Amino acid sequence: MARIELFTPKFKKGHWTVKKEKLYFEEDGSEEVHGPFERDFEAITKLLNGMYNLSELFLALEKKSIQFSFTRVLSFLEHLVNLGLIENGNEYLDYYAKLQSGAAEHSSSHQELTEAYFTKDRIKAFIQKTCLVPEGDSEVLNKLVKYARLVHSQPGDTLIAQGSEGKEFCVLMSGKLGVYREEYGQRKYITELNPVCVFGESPAISGKKRNAEVSSLHSSWVLAIRIRDLMDPSQAEEFAEIKSLRTRLIINQILNCSPLFKNVPSEILSRFLNKSGVLSHEASENVLLEGDFGDIFYVILDGHVEVKLKDHKISELKKGDFFGEMGILSGGQRSATVKTLSRCHLLIIRAEDLKELLSASFYLAFNLEEEAQRRILENTEQRHNLGVPLDDANTITDTSFSDYDFDDLDFSSISIADISGISDIED
Template identity: 25%
Template sequence: MPRNVVVEKMVGIIGFVIAYALWAHLCGCIYWFIGRVQVEPRDDEHGNSGALPWLVHLRREKPGLYDDEDVSATYMVTLYWAVTTALTMGYGDLNPRTSIEMSFCVVMLLISSVLNASIFGQATVLVNSLDQISRRYSEELQRWIDFASVFRLPRSLRGRVYAYVHYNWQLTHGVQAEKILMTLPAGIRRDIQMYLLSSVVANFPIFGNTPPHFITAIVDKFRAELLVANEYVFKVDEIGKHLYVIHNGRVEVITAEGVVVGKLSDGAYFGEIAILVDVRRTTSVRTVCRCHFFRLSKEDFDEVIEGFPELRDKILAKAMQRLQKTMKHGDGLGDGPGDAHESFETGFVPQAQHVGHSCHSRPCTFIHKINDSGRRAFTS
């Protein structure tokens, strides 16, 4: 539950408690006043006396106590009576004795029952709300435990599943963001996506100098993805289908020979060539820690670019220029997450001078292959 909601509920409960204390104070004062102003009954012709007011009866039972001069002791006993009576847990030591006192107690109990329902109802709602998240997490985890048991998953695979469920719950508290976003009007959804990703997407070299409405359309297609540590985002020889942006976390780039040639962190992006042409990955990308990505699929990119035919060749030319520059000069990951690191990120890494390794598994003919197939893909 959001902290401001919890604070709001706690303030409401504290307000009810203060109101309850004031109500008990008021009732105690009235009860004392009733006992104080009532006239002590006289004996009738048969020598019988009527019921004594509660205060007179108490003073006769305990002479010297609860006199008019002893204000603090008298106030505490009346407050004690008011609280125990309002909570319907009176112990019978200060019972009303006259009809006026009984009438007042009836009215007091009726009003107190409403206050009790309000205070304890609010407290129950708050406790249930605070426990709701942990209860939902336990139910979700138990479903995966049952799934793993039914299908007899190996211990290592179970550990990966449980780690993912735990991380996903820590980050989202079970809120399915994509489903919620889809229920919103398109304008609000785009504004949320723009708030999260517009600055990152606008800094993509391949999207540089593109119209704002193109950036808006692209940003609306990004989707979130979560991975725990030591999971592969993609592997060598897989067909590239997504562009990734690291919202939070760190990944390492690994060649086909198993050599780590670089690392990327918050704000970095990789896999941009995959949304331009159909080619296979030449490196693997593996998470170092828990990671939160935003990804863009090739299908969604193709859908957007259909509305901007004049940008097709422009974006492809920029991507090819950056890839050729990387292969020629051996540019690596750069000094920061947003620097010229597309060679590693795409998974097409002929060189890795930045970290002191080199990989010549793809000669310059690979450029011509991308140029030919890429241009056909974007001009057909």
């Protein structure tokens, strides 16, 4: 089934307005009536100005923080179909019924949920939407359910206190949570958490104190899991699997801190991990060579690399930064050499798998393009002064990651068994 963003409206590029409950297109003194539309959609229809597809519309709604009901937007789009304003309208009408059914299934108030709702099978379904379980690994899934406890919190309740010992990591299954940090005697709002997501994993792994508070904004249901229960040394045969869980939690935190994965659903993040592998490089090794053709995308898990164009050092990339996307997106040659400055662990994913994920997640595609363009613009002047072409590497800045010893981590559960053509490049 196609994604909603793939349907193409026949909107004209110009100025749209809502007057007397009808949608107007005003250009060259003419008016075209495409209604009726309810007044509640005025904020949405104003965003049609200059838009060509639904992904742009939904992005605009998100960027402007406009509150909207998913089911009502579907009704709005159905009306566009009936007016002949969506090119693949017949396909959409078939799609609409399935979307409406799915929306109705998830429209029940979280406040109405009870403990009885969270059966073992439902809890498993929630966990499988996260990064916690390698694809098809029922043993790890069953162990997570075995050691999890269900927590119900009301608005204002504190789930995690800043400064407390990190013994558990959590999975938010329903509701909404707020993250706060006390700085200089003032309680500062940081962000909100929405289902389904993993949080609190860093202190649970490292044993360090919590650096933030997590409190309920709505009635919420959370799974709390003691990682040390899972890592009981007496269960020696399970230790390797739990190390894999620990590894996935750490990588999940790095990716979640990255703007590249902002607004990306946890299911997509989990699929990204399941399709990824890990490469280790010693210091002073070439990862990419300028002029080569490449089909691998890289995210730095730890270590530092330098980007060189025509033997000129352009930038350094660190933990959480990515590179290699320009060659994949353009299908062309690598326009930069990337060389390690220290021992590095790199999360890698093949072009075909990345493109599949980009087609499945509008936000991942948008974030990748936006971050690439941002870095290109930032470095244009420097490259121009050096007389070298645009580079193939883009950095993500303003990230905060805990320090982990990646040499101690087990990457087996996220390795790609059949990666071909991926190897260390000799200097």
